[in-house]
Amino acid sequence: MAEHFVIVGAGQSAAQAVATLRAEGFAGVITVVGDEPFAPYQRPPLSKAYLSGAMERDRLFLKPDAFYADARCALILGVAAASIDRRQQKVSLANGRVLSYDKLLLATGTRVRRIPVAGACLPGVHYLRGIADVDSLRPGLVEGQRLAVVGGGYIGLEVAAVAAKLGLEVTVFEALERVMARAVSRGLSTFYEREHRGAGVRLELNTGVEAFKGEGRLAAVRAAGRNHPADVALVGIGVIPNVELAKDAGLPCEDGIVVDDCARTPDPAIFAAGDCTRHTTHDGALVRLESVQNAIDQAKHAALAMVGKPTSYREVPWFWSDQYDLKLQIAGLARAGDTLVLRGDPAARKFAVFHLRNGAVAAVEAVNAAPEYIVGRKLIAGGTKVAPETLADTSIPMKNIA
Amino acid sequence: MPKIKYIEHNGKEHDVDVPVGWSVMEGAVKNLIPGIDADCGGACACATCHVHVDAAWTDKIPPKQDMEETMLDFAQELTPTSRLSCQIKVVPELDGLVVRMPKSQH
Numbered sequence: 001m002a003e004h005f006v007i008v009g010a011g012q013s014a015a016q017a018v019a020t021l022r023a024e025g026f027a028g029v030i031t032v033v034g035d036e037p038f039a040p041y042q043r044p045p046l047s048k049a050y051l052s053g054a055m056e057r058d059r060l061f062l063k064p065d066a067f068y069a070d071a072r073c074a075l076i077l078g079v080a081a082a083s084i085d086r087r088q089q090k091v092s093l094a095n096g097r098v099l100s101y102d103k104l105l106l107a108t109g110t111r112v113r114r115i116p117v118a119g120a121c122l123p124g125v126h127y128l129r130g131i132a133d134v135d136s137l138r139p140g141l142v143e144g145q146r147l148a149v150v151g152g153g154y155i156g157l158e159v160a161a162v163a164a165k166l167g168l169e170v171t172v173f174e175a176l177e178r179v180m181a182r183a184v185s186r187g188l189s190t191f192y193e194r195e196h197r198g199a200g201v202r203l204e205l206n207t208g209v210e211a212f213k214g215e216g217r218l219a220a221v222r223a224a225g226r227n228h229p230a231d232v233a234l235v236g237i238g239v240i241p242n243v244e245l246a247k248d249a250g251l252p253c254e255d256g257i258v259v260d261d262c263a264r265t266p267d268p269a270i271f272a273a274g275d276c277t278r279h280t281t282h283d284g285a286l287v288r289l290e291s292v293q294n295a296i297d298q299a300k301h302a303a304l305a306m307v308g309k310p311t312s313y314r315e316v317p318w319f320w321s322d323q324y325d326l327k328l329q330i331a332g333l334a335r336a337g338d339t340l341v342l343r344g345d346p347a348a349r350k351f352a353v354f355h356l357r358n359g360a361v362a363a364v365e366a367v368n369a370a371p372e373y374i375v376g377r378k379l380i381a382g383g384t385k386v387a388p389e390t391l392a393d394t395s396i397p398m399k400n401i402a
Numbered sequence: 403m404p405k406i407k408y409i410e411h412n413g414k415e416h417d418v419d420v421p422v423g424w425s426v427m428e429g430a431v432k433n434l435i436p437g438i439d440a441d442c443g444g445a446c447a448c449a450t451c452h453v454h455v456d457a458a459w460t461d462k463i464p465p466k467q468d469m470e471e472t473m474l475d476f477a478q479e480l481t482p483t484s485r486l487s488c489q490i491k492v493v494p495e496l497d498g499l500v501v502r503m504p505k506s507q508h
């Protein structure tokens with residue numbers, strides 16, 4: 001009988017794994033199970049072009065239907081996986097169906113973190129993770145309306161930027177002292193705070209939201225002991241990895257399904273990739289990444305391991321965020337204690353911050369600065385040592401530093 | 403719908419209809435044409451959708467913005483007609499456009 005590979009989760013990792021499995025010559029049967037009623041689609045545009053209306057839904061899909069047909073890959077959509085029986089190598093689905101697998105890839109992604117305050121279920125309070133979320137949020141983004149964004153991370157700020165451009169009155173509530181505190185260095189936060197304020201967005205930092213108020217629908221956000229009138233709210237306070245399937249099956253989980261550098265769990269028949277995983281990097285750190293890059297690259301390694309060609313995942317992580325006309329591109333993973341080097345002038349809205357660790361470039365955050373980003377990625381991959389004064393000197397083109 | 407000819411590095415040609423408003427990158431990806439990775443999905447963030455525009459067409463395409471120019475600067479197999487296909491918007495005037503893919507996007 002033909003080998004059967006089952007992929008649970010129908011996101012970016014799943015689409016990549018199908019492509020890589022077939023490119024590697026896997027000739028068996030592939031089944032992808034997803035709880036959303038959609039074939040794999042791109043999530044990044046959801047808080048950007050899809051939200052603004054610049055991109056229609058059809059364009060979100062990663063592959064045409066013909067791709068799955070050509071790959072002889074069955075998509076079971078709108079059905080969650082319920083449990084894994086590792087001994088019998090079976091996955092049970094919420095609709096009662098049971099799939100036997102020879103190899104199983106968990107690409108279950110994440111779900112939004114819900115805010116545990118009163119009124120959070122009021123109509124008008126939204127989250128953003130999937131197509132359906134945006135479809136329900138967008139009609140409320142009307143010029144002149146008041147939008148409260150809870151959480152000043154990537155999602156919150158991207159939505160704030162779109163809404164400000166649409167002419168809404170936007171207030172962002174951030175519990176920490178600066179925006180994007182988890183994702184970028186302090187200087188970048190300061191820069192983005194200024195940009196948002198310049199676009200008319202109100203930022204309430206160090207301000208956690210205490211409740212949502214309203215009779216039958218949202219009317220105000222309660223924060224710092226005060227009611228802030230709001231017609232619509234978007235909560236973007238992070239995501240939680242979907243580890244329950246793996247955990248219930250006895251696989252090690254630690255804020256993410258733990259996998260090795262080849263995307264393998266301790267069960268030789270089970271692999272995992274994407275946002276739901278925590279993996280060991282080449283320098284021994286255990287990290288969970290939420291990114292398209294990780295979804296794609298880790299899925300490639302998972303697929304390779306599934307066909308018996310395990311290879312170590314060493315790609316440099318990269319991320320991006322679009323806010324207004326600013327393109328933020330980040331490569332590498334910053335750590336506390338890195339030496340920071342500024343290149344360029346934030347006032348010119350074109351600059352980069354390099355992070356040096358033991359003299360080598362470990363990460364770069366680039367704003368409208370593609371050369372710094374691209375060369376930075378290469379320097380990070382090579383573990384290249386560069387003198388801080390060289391990086392800071394804009395009279396030396398990045399090409400000459402590469 | 404404008405027709406675009408994509409030519410793989412090995413010479414294999416693909417003629418496909420691409421809706422107006424889409425990017426040349428999307429036309430390739432949605433038609434399963436190999437040679438364009440487009441990891442970032444068209445955000446001009448990854449430089450994995452590099453194409454060489456046929457010389458007869460370079461004047462008919464709006465010039466590169468700064469971001470594209472600099473992303474391309476570091477691409478492999480760069481030529482004077484190199485573009486990031488995610489940044490070329492399909493318009494009726496591009497009916498018949500010919501692009502060639504480099505050997506590798508990485």
